[in-house]
Structures are given as C-alpha cells and as structure tokens.
Amino acid sequence: MKKIIVPFFCAVLFSTSAVAQKTSTAPAKKAAANVQITPKQVVDNYLIALGGKEKLADIKTTITDNTISVQGMEVSMTTKKMGNKFKSVQTVMGKNMTQLFDGEKGYFEQMGTKMDIPADKIPDLKKGKTVDALGYDAASFKTATVEKLDNKDYNVLTSDKGTFYFDAATGLLYKSNAAEGVAVIKSYMTVDGIKFPELIEAEGGGQKVTIKTNKVTLNSGVSDADFK
Numbered sequence: 001m002k003k004i005i006v007p008f009f010c011a012v013l014f015s016t017s018a019v020a021q022k023t024s025t026a027p028a029k030k031a032a033a034n035v036q037i038t039p040k041q042v043v044d045n046y047l048i049a050l051g052g053k054e055k056l057a058d059i060k061t062t063i064t065d066n067t068i069s070v071q072g073m074e075v076s077m078t079t080k081k082m083g084n085k086f087k088s089v090q091t092v093m094g095k096n097m098t099q100l101f102d103g104e105k106g107y108f109e110q111m112g113t114k115m116d117i118p119a120d121k122i123p124d125l126k127k128g129k130t131v132d133a134l135g136y137d138a139a140s141f142k143t144a145t146v147e148k149l150d151n152k153d154y155n156v157l158t159s160d161k162g163t164f165y166f167d168a169a170t171g172l173l174y175k176s177n178a179a180e181g182v183a184v185i186k187s188y189m190t191v192d193g194i195k196f197p198e199l200i201e202a203e204g205g206g207q208k209v210t211i212k213t214n215k216v217t218l219n220s221g222v223s224d225a226d227f228k
Contacts, residue, residue, distance in 0.1 A: 039141035042155045042166055050170030051194040056131045061222035069210040073163050084128035085227045102227040156221050191216045
C-alpha cells in the first residue's frame, strides 16, 4: 500500500485544475433535457457558489489537514499550497511520505526513496492555482450538456482528460471522472465565506478511498521556504 498511495493521491488531489484546461475533442453527450447552457455559465456559477471569484483570488496560500481512509488504514495528510507550488506530507504508521512541487520541478519521497515527478506531468502542474477552481478555463471546454444522475440535473463539462459534473441547483462540483480515477464530493465546508470540499469518496488504481478535510487555513503559515 505504501508504494502506491503517493502517486495515486498526487493524481487525484493535484490534477483537477490542470485536467480542466485541456480542450475537449469528445462528442457532446445527449442532454437530459432541452436546456441551453454554456461552459462559461457553468464555470461562473461554480465560482459564485464557492464564494466568488474575487474572494477566491485573494487566497494566496492554504494549509489543508486531511484524514484519508484507505485499505482499512487511516492516513493523516497536511498539504501546503502557494500558487502552483505544493507540499503534501502523509503520515501512516509513524512513517512520512512527501510530495513536493516547487513551481518548476518536484519529487515523491517515501521509505528513504526519492523519485522525481515525471517530466510529462510538469507542464500541467505549472498551471496549478492555490484554489483549484480558478484553473477552470471555460474557453477550453467545447460544449456543456445537462445529464441526470439519481433524478438530479447536473451540468457536465468534458475535456480530453476528464468529465466534470456540477450540481445544476447549487452550482458546486459534484463529481470528476478522469483516467486516474473517479472522485465524488459528498459535502462541502465553509471557511471565511469560501466553500471547500469536506468529504470526498474516490476510487482509482484498485483503491477505494475516503478523504475527510478536518481544517483549512487561509493566508497564514506558508512561505517559499516550505517548497525548498
């Protein structure tokens, strides 16, 4: 388990905004109803639902404390972010596993072994934002459709790397389906008027995972020194 948890969570937790920037070449899916909506409307509604684009842009750093439940174990994870930089430390059975990206390059480190982040992942990571939602570029999505899941309407945006389902009633992102796996946001928490995912159920690479956010700290406790 220790050998696969690091790359899986790097893909799930830090690829969201990058995946959303790829231009879609997939054909539009059939809409659940005759509803006209554009990618820009979906993205704008999402940012409003989270607390507003201006407030999101004012967030320069975050510290997120999570508890991950996987394969019958609980893993503590603390992630610091500043722009496209991040450092995530997972602690399991007294051992630390680290993922770091300094804006140009990065690595995974666990059990005394350090491995560079693959070169083909770097361009997407460079596009990262402190708040992932700000990485959603409406112009990169070819179409928006409306689909029903469990008798609820969702506005769906698709790129060549994933499909994103936004609750039509609330505007919030509900589900993402990418090559790395599927993630469903079961609930949100509010910090200083901004919404963040509180409970995520994810599945990928043969693992079923629950990610619980315990605390989010904004604009405090993070500096460039954390990413050295």
